[in-house]
Amino acid sequence: MPLPTAFHDIAARVNNWGRWGPDDELGTLNLITDEVVRAAAACVRTGLRIPLALPLRRQMVQTGAIPGRIDPLHVMVQVNQELFGPGTVACNDDAVTMGLQAGTHWDALAHVSRSGLLYNGRPAGTVTAHDGAAFAGIGTVRHLVSRGVLLDVARAHGTDRLEGGHAVTPEDLEAAEELAGTRVRAGDIVLVRTGQIRLCLDGDRQGYAHPSPGLSIRTPEWFHARDVAAVAGDTLTFEIFPPEIPGLWLPVHALHLVEMGMPQGQNWDLEKLSTACGETGRYAFLLSATPEPFTGGTGAPVAPVAVL
Template identity: 30%
Template structure:
């Protein structure tokens, strides 16, 4: 198999399987039938908000490159457009209005990763020269553009009317356009492994699935409850990074059997309530190994979107009381063209 963007695809990848120009990856498996399966899981008509408040975790302890959101009023006729009395424009009018803007680090809190979030150096041309590429062979600088000067990046970036970076392919808007609705399955790692830091490989995961009689089927969205988001909330926007690195279950991205299960299960996407889904940086491996092997396997090879810092605690408790694990999930990101990640407010309906 060859493609105009690549002659060789990574071992174990599905590049080209959904079409030469595919930008959705495993979201292709969320068919109309899967949406109907999800709707069939709605029995009680009860909904759960699966997003943290977007000003959580608070500070920059979890990631020094990502900062809390900033809310500011817009300007109106040189003044502050907040509690603005419209009578200033139309004498005697009763209207009072507020209007604001947000400065967001798109992957600060509850988020989806787009397929342009993580790529790898890979010899797509078969000439012995690895190039930086992303899912389905979309190339850095050709399809995924970014600025070269620090003045055009970060919180101190020069104000411009146009964007300085652009995922011309694989942007988060591709995910948003699908609606991201379907059947989801919750795996309650916290219920079985407790609050301690636990590296979860294939064998551990299979024991949890067997104990709770959880079956993951083609096109399901998998949600992992570890208790991490609840720990973040309890810290009241003052997270203790050392404490959090010692808390809750994380997937072992170095476990080849676990990665193969992700491939074989044909799950559509993975969302977790923790930071990074997997242990970061991954333990072991040599100098040429990925620091985020599960990210590389999912985003780069398979086109499996990853969600992080979802608030799954209340939903997990409810499902456990009901002896259930499946639910209907609605989880579209922002339809922001060119972005490589996005905050969202996922909703579970049970």
């Protein structure tokens, strides 16, 4: 099914190809300058540190709907093993098998292609079964620290959790911005809270998956106008699911990752952060969120920490 004209029109308006040069692999992360990070550090008032990652364990987020994206399978490979003979120091080692996008993670720009092209017009064929992503893989992101801003859309609607099927609009983002008392600015990492992850934390994995609230196809232009560096949310699909436009699957993924070159994150636990921001009245903070540097990866786990 061809992409509708409305999608192509938005894509043309938000496209960043060539903005940072023909060989650029970082996209909007280029907006996080030294000055942006210095300003982000000034957000720290109390030193309160809030983890934003889900625990990595079996039967956490994944439901089997996405082939191969499995929750972590953790095994011990050494248990109190005296490697150098009896009476020597004993070691415990473990191993894990998991989908790189299974838990709290960032999607790399190479995660999605459109019409045979990745971000910056590179061929989708640069992602191969043997080597993974040769261009714009997650391994190119070696540091990711900036000012984070929580846009608590659920609280702005006067609820703990948006219902499935709620499309988060630019108007919703601006209402959450007003609640936060701060304006999203260039180089920020925006965290969009719907409260949907509360279902997952309560053990309702199927309810967490479908249907899901999420970003509307109208929001990429809002993020583009603000020069946002990256966006993360607290849902499995990131954007509204099922889609707003029947048959148009994952359009926000394509607009963010392919056209804008803007990383996006899923399955972030924003509940404790929401409480802390509400209690302090401060919704901007220093955010450390560097992904694991898997060479060739199209995504990677992250253990983000907000510092207020």
